[in-house]
Amino acid sequence: MNTQKKVLIVDDESYIRLLLMQTLERLEDYGVEVLQATDGPTGLAMALKERPELVFLDVMMPGLDGFEVCQQIKAAHNHIYVILLTSCGQSLDKQHGMQATADEYITKPFDPDLIFGRAAEILKLEISDDFLNPQG
Amino acid sequence: MKMDSNITIRQALEDIRIAAEAALQVSETRYRRLFEAAQDGILILDAVSGQIVDVNPFLVAMLGYPQAELVGKQLWEIGAFKDIQASKVAFAELQSTGYVRYESLPLETCAGEHINVEFVSNVYQVDRQSVIQCNIRDITARKRVEQEVEQLRQDLEQRNAELTALDEQKDHFLSVATHDLRSPLTVIYGFSELLFKGTMGPLNEKQTQSVAAIRVSSEFMLRLVEDLLDIAKITSGKVRLDLQPLDLVALAQRSIALNNILAYGKQIEITLCESEALPDIMADAFKLEQVLNNLFSNAIKFSYPQSAVEVRIARDGDTVTLAVKDQGQGIPATELAQLFTPFAKTSVQSTAGERSTGLGLAITKQVILEHQGNIWVESQVGQGTTFYVSLPIARNP
Numbered sequence: 029m030n031t032q033k034k035v036l037i038v039d040d041e042s043y044i045r046l047l048l049m050q051t052l053e054r055l056e057d058y059g060v061e062v063l064q065a066t067d068g069p070t071g072l073a074m075a076l077k078e079r080p081e082l083v084f085l086d087v088m089m090p091g092l093d094g095f096e097v098c099q100q101i102k103a104a105h106n107h108i109y110v111i112l113l114t115s116c117g118q119s120l121d122k123q124h125g126m127q128a129t130a131d132e133y134i135t136k137p138f139d140p141d142l143i144f145g146r147a148a149e150i151l152k153l154e155i156s157d158d159f160l161n162p163q164g
Numbered sequence: 165m166k167m168d169s170n171i172t173i174r175q176a177l178e179d180i181r182i183a184a185e186a187a188l189q190v191s192e193t194r195y196r197r198l199f200e201a202a203q204d205g206i207l208i209l210d211a212v213s214g215q216i217v218d219v220n221p222f223l224v225a226m227l228g229y230p231q232a233e234l235v236g237k238q239l240w241e242i243g244a245f246k247d248i249q250a251s252k253v254a255f256a257e258l259q260s261t262g263y264v265r266y267e268s269l270p271l272e273t274c275a276g277e278h279i280n281v282e283f284v285s286n287v288y289q290v291d292r293q294s295v296i297q298c299n300i301r302d303i304t305a306r307k308r309v310e311q312e313v314e315q316l317r318q319d320l321e322q323r324n325a326e327l328t329a330l331d332e333q334k335d336h337f338l339s340v341a342t343h344d345l346r347s348p349l350t351v352i353y354g355f356s357e358l359l360f361k362g363t364m365g366p367l368n369e370k371q372t373q374s375v376a377a378i379r380v381s382s383e384f385m386l387r388l389v390e391d392l393l394d395i396a397k398i399t400s401g402k403v404r405l406d407l408q409p410l411d412l413v414a415l416a417q418r419s420i421a422l423n424n425i426l427a428y429g430k431q432i433e434i435t436l437c438e439s440e441a442l443p444d445i446m447a448d449a450f451k452l453e454q455v456l457n458n459l460f461s462n463a464i465k466f467s468y469p470q471s472a473v474e475v476r477i478a479r480d481g482d483t484v485t486l487a488v489k490d491q492g493q494g495i496p497a498t499e500l501a502q503l504f505t506p507f508a509k510t511s512v513q514s515t516a517g518e519r520s521t522g523l524g525l526a527i528t529k530q531v532i533l534e535h536q537g538n539i540w541v542e543s544q545v546g547q548g549t550t551f552y553v554s555l556p557i558a559r560n561p
Binding site: 050138 | 342343346347348349350351353354355357358361363364382386
């Protein structure tokens with residue numbers, strides 16, 4: 029049985045995916061596989077098949093949006109930790125996000141360190157301080 | 165003696181008759197004058213035949229027919245009451261009920277002009293004969309005004325619909341703009357952050373400086389986008405507050421802790437002075453956080469390095485007031501009034517080149533006003549500035 033930890037990134041914008049990939053690829057040093065999907069349906073299928081520990085999920089996507097994907101992931105595998113990423117930092121969206129049973133909500137623009145830090149914490153990784161502050 | 169008394173009685177009866185006739189004459193004259201001088205049209209019909217018995221001058225003038233052409237005719241023989249069938253029906257109704265009333269009846273005058281009249285008829289008895297009195301008031305002018313008002317109402321309704329559509333368009337534009345601006349800015353900011361922190365390997369000094377400039381600029385642009393959206397939302401009344409009882413001291417402590425991280429670079433410390441136990445205030449946590457953050461970050465921005473910012477929270481009647489006092493340059497009295505208007509420029513400069521969107525205090529004021537609270541400022545050039553915010557306390561359930 030494959031016990032490798034997985035993180036899934038779902039965002040329709042390629043540069044945001046690249047940013048998230050480059051932010052999270054350091055997790056690979058800790059044996060974490062970082063996966064990506066370019067739209068809602070693909071992301072949902074990947075989440076159901078790969079069962080990652082953590083999903084970073086964009087809200088505004090054409091077709092199947094993040095709220096719907098989140099709901100379906102949670103309905104199938106409630107233990108998968110879902111963090112919604114959205115451009116609309118409004119409290120209404122927040123409520124909607126919570127209704128969609130997401131675990132967390134991070135607004136764009138995000139601090140890459142925050143993304144990395146949350147991922148390390150949720151995956152229960154021991155990250156050295158040197159790693160977090162390469163220049164310090 | 166008997167003769168005498170008979171004569172006296174006859175004489176008395178004669179006197180009474182003369183007096184009665186005189187009274188009748190007076191009454192007749194009085195009503196004739198009313199009839200002649202009335203500023204409404206009056207038409208007297210024979211209740212049985214429907215023949216016109218009398219027409220007052222006002223109606224003659226209104227309809228334009230000579231009086232001779234009207235008297236003796238039946239109502240529906242006159243051009244003005246052209247709709248014979250309707251006139252007959254109305255007349256039949258009048259005969260049976262003794263009363264008809266039309267709020268607005270279209271008539272055509274002799275000259276072919278279309279007028280609108282209010283038409284009220286009653287049947288009553290005169291000398292054991294039934295007569296019908298029709299009172300006819302020309303309401304053409306009133307009708308025209310009503311139509312104009314109705315037209316204006318429709319125009320306004322249409323204008324309102326157009327404005328609502330424009331407003332929706334604006335909202336849509338704003339939401340698209342936020343999303344479309346935020347996405348690329350997220351990429352710019354995120355990568356500059358990764359580069360700046362050396363996540364992708366070390367940078368030389370020039371590279372670090374360049375990336376820092378990108379990072380700071382994108383951050384400022386993001387703040388501008390957020391602030392513009394905020395002010396647009398506030399001015400269009402689209403802010404919905406999620407009011408709940410909150411502990412202002414706890415909120416202030418959290419915001420101060422965050423801002424002290426920023427203040428650290430300028431060796432400024434924000435301190436919260438000890439206060440008595442305070443009641444909760446009614447506020448929207450998210451919005452209030454924004455307000456506090458704005459006040460504290462402003463205080464840092466306009467404070468000299470190595471100075472102190474003091475925060476006091478105290479009860480003031482039905483409100484709790486928070487005061488943020490800095491030891492900065494102070495604001496000239498002439499500039500205080502415009503401080504809370506969007507993009508107001510003051511002569512006060514930030515002490516370390518920090519930039520302002522010019523919207524922070526305008527947003528803050530609007531948010532506080534939405535809370536039924538109050539915001540004001542006291543300042544002395546060379547001494548410093550104190551911003552006050554008061555918010556209503558939460559009523560016990």
